Amino acid sequence: MAAPAPGLPEWEVFAIEYGRHAGRLTFENFTAPLPEGFESHDAPMPMSFFVWVLRHGDRVIAVDTGFDRAQGAARARELVLPVEDGLRGLGIAPDRVGDVILTHLHWDHAGNHGLYDNARYHLQAREMAYCTGPCMCHTVLRRPYSVEDVATLLRRVYAGRVLFHDGTAEIAPGVHVHLVGGHSRGLQIVTVNTRRGPVVLASDAAHYYANLDREAPFPLVDSVAEMLEGFRTIRRLAPSPGHVVPGHDPGVLRRYPAALAGLEGIVRLDADPRV
Numbered sequence: 671m672a673a674p675a676p677g678l679p680e681w682e683v684f685a686i687e688y689g690r691h692a693g694r695l696t697f698e699n700f701t702a703p704l705p706e707g708f709e710s711h712d713a714p715m716p717m718s719f720f721v722w723v724l725r726h727g728d729r730v731i732a733v734d735t736g737f738d739r740a741q742g743a744a745r746a747r748e749l750v751l752p753v754e755d756g757l758r759g760l761g762i763a764p765d766r767v768g769d770v771i772l773t774h775l776h777w778d779h780a781g782n783h784g785l786y787d788n789a790r791y792h793l794q795a796r797e798m799a800y801c802t803g804p805c806m807c808h809t810v811l812r813r814p815y816s817v818e819d820v821a822t823l824l825r826r827v828y829a830g831r832v833l834f835h836d837g838t839a840e841i842a843p844g845v846h847v848h849l850v851g852g853h854s855r856g857l858q859i860v861t862v863n864t865r866r867g868p869v870v871l872a873s874d875a876a877h878y879y880a881n882l883d884r885e886a887p888f889p890l891v892d893s894v895a896e897m898l899e900g901f902r903t904i905r906r907l908a909p910s911p912g913h914v915v916p917g918h919d920p921g922v923l924r925r926y927p928a929a930l931a932g933l934e935g936i937v938r939l940d941a942d943p944r945v
């Protein structure tokens with residue numbers, strides 16, 4: 671088992687499952703051909719929607735902001751736990767969150783406007799250029815974005831509340847972002863030092879364990895080559911496969927212990943997974 675990096679804070683890391691797409695089918699999660707073991711195109715393969723929270727002492731960092739009830743209803747995705755309720759369950763008032771890392775600006779990662787009144791936002795410069803530029807003239811490329819999310823973030827740029835990154839950057843001691851691209855042009859992933867060593871929050875660089883394990887790209891993609899390179903980046907940053915947390919796999923909830931008694935939808939990622 672990996673050890674925490676000496677001298678760095680050991681962060682608590684939580685995943686909050688706030689939404690679900692229960693009726694999702696296998697073919698929606700892979701480019702053809704389907705990987706071995708997933709032969710049936712229309713077998714159920716549900717999707718979970720997560721946000722992640724990092725805490726060390728008084729410092730709290732949110733990774734992605736999720737969607738709210740109205741945003742979920744507009745896209746026929748079920749809200750199972752409002753993000754704010756998940757935070758409060760962990761004893762975190764949203765206005766205590768000092769930094770928000772946006773892995774990318776797809777609608778399921780960048781909504782819930784107004785939740786974090788006191789936070790700075792961290793985004794890769796390439797993501798903002800992508801979702802405000804010529805690629806958005808294509809319906810299929812703009813579909814996973816909401817113009818309201820993009821416009822809200824743009825207003826935060828003008829309010830001096832957004833920090834743009836270009837590649838790897840330190841957000842706090844023991845917390846880094848890394849540009850991956852692939853799924854969206856400026857997708858970034860997060861590494862966080864914990865008591866079990868660095869944990870990689872892969873977000874949509876690996877929707878499911880199976881996308882990563884089988885090197886099977888997810889069909890919503892800007893660059894397949896960058897997505898495949900991203901799988902390698904994830905492996906390079908993680909001390910073991912058990913240190914990688916995919917962005918949408920319900921299996922995360924089975925592998926990690928519940929953070930709160932009686933609430934299975936919030937798990938601790940700084941704890942060792944059940945394999």
Ligand SMILES: [Zn+2]
Nearest residue numbers: 774776853874
């Ligand atoms: Zn996405």
Ligand SMILES: [Zn+2]
Nearest residue numbers: 776778779874
């Ligand atoms: Zn997503």
